[in-house]
Amino acid sequence: MADIHSVIGTKNKKGQTYTDTWKLMNEAPRTPSFYTGSEVIKEALRRASCDVMIAYPITPQSEAAALIGELFAEGYIGDYFRGESEFAVMSQCAGAAFGGARVFTTTAGPGTMRAMENFPMWSGARLPIQMIVTCRGINSPLSIQPDTLEIAYLLNTGMLVWHAETAQDFFDWILKGYMVSEEPDVHLPLALCCDGFFVTHTKDVVNLTPADMCLPPYDPYRSPVPCMDMECPPVRMMRDPFVMKSNYISYATHASWQQEIWAAVERSRKHSIHWLNGLIDAENTDAEIMIVASGTAVSQGREAIRLLEDEGVRCGLVKVKTLRPWPEEEIREATKNAKHIFVPEFNVTGWLAKEIKATIPNPERVHAGPRVCGGMTMPPEIIVSEIKTALGMKTFSLAGRGS
């Protein structure tokens, strides 16, 4: 068993140097590159010392999954194969992680929903699998277009859930995500979400770390649960204790087990703050009007703020980076001066606005919108219009646009 620190500075079979992650992310030179989000996923994984990637095609993550296949062919990933369905993929990811591998997968929309049973199992089994979720519509009639409703279903699985705004976030957070989720006091799966197409299929300038430097390998001996072996197969944990017994002890143990999962989510707070430089980014927090958003709604909010400034309306912005752990104190602090809080979202239910309302004092300050879904874009002008309407200012309507 090699100590992780002892491999720093040595080379892997591809000639990449195992590098201290903090130095890799913060001190290593960066090269600007013009890539799609899918290509960025591939480039991050090239540097991630990943043991196993399991793929299944579903738009809009198919391209990323295929590109990672190229990485496997080049020898950067230990193993790579296609599962029989998303449910199979997530089960196979569990098997690989139970065996002590660093595991990666990607999914989207109905694929996320189909595999859902596995996610609380992953967190219950303390498996630090990383799953990219390129969000899209989930309901019938079929839509492959951007829509973040599936994130709402992930929030109570016990997984860490982060929401990337840009391809740069994606590149950095894939690598940093492993550092948080593999901490022994956390050791939970991470759902790293982005808004499908908006991030995956558009090109952006992304500053990449050197391709000849990579993360240190995963050390399964730091896991808070035993690795799977013949003495401790997972079936014993699944079968013996809780399902087959009906008594106070089995219930109390299961309750304690659930509490421990959520305690681990709480513990991830410290590590996430360290790696992400905070759970939120906030600007102009002294403003009376704040926009609080996650994902690409942040970008649209930022542009709306610029438009409002042209009209003399000052507005602040909170970018929510982690949804689990939920940045409760940070949002409360950042919005304490706000009289109006607007929450633009790319989904029909407004799950982010509900979370914020449950977090802050005087939740009537929250304007749960504007919201679009089903693949609609969110022009900054509709955020501007929503804010001006709430302030009693004269505004124009976009209702006729497209007619």
Add this chain to the structure above:
Amino acid sequence: MSDYRVLPGPEHFLPPAAASMGICLPNPGEAHINGVIAPEEKAYEEAARQFLMAKVPTIFPGPLVLWAWNEKAAKKATAVRHLFNTLIECVQPGQKPMLIPMPDYRPKYPKINPEVEINPNHPNLTIWHNRIDCCMFIGVHCHQANLSLKIIRGGTSCYTIAMCAQAGHEDAMLSFRDASVEKIMKLADTVKRLKGTVQPRLASAKNGVSS
């Protein structure tokens, strides 16, 4: 900082995880006592004091030190045995140190013999049966240790110490982190140094029994 304190129970029908109450784990070089971050030196003193005060100070070694799966584990096991022997040397008549293994994590209720082993799914049985009022977990995988520590805090008045090889345990009343042979030996040395300076609570002991 959280107002919550991690104290001996019985705390609640279902006590909360200390992390969910805002208790944070110590950074390297630190420990926590009752959920408050403290210098490691202070934790050695307090852990030794708790051992010497207890009627039945007990060490629960887990699989990571019970099985000689590498050289480091074997050395830790030797250090744990040394700590136990030190306890036997240092306690007063009426005190009864115990060394009860947690060999694996499979639930054994109702077949477990709590006299001879402890299990993370129902550790309270062992605490109650042996009337343990102070215990230390070492070599138990973190997830299973946290399960046990919460259940013990929920239903017993036992004082819990964690000698954790990783980041520590908020659900124990006192926790070290980055446990090593040296740290175990240092705790033994501290017990030896405090021998005779701590009054055992023999008369007032609740012996871990739920009220």
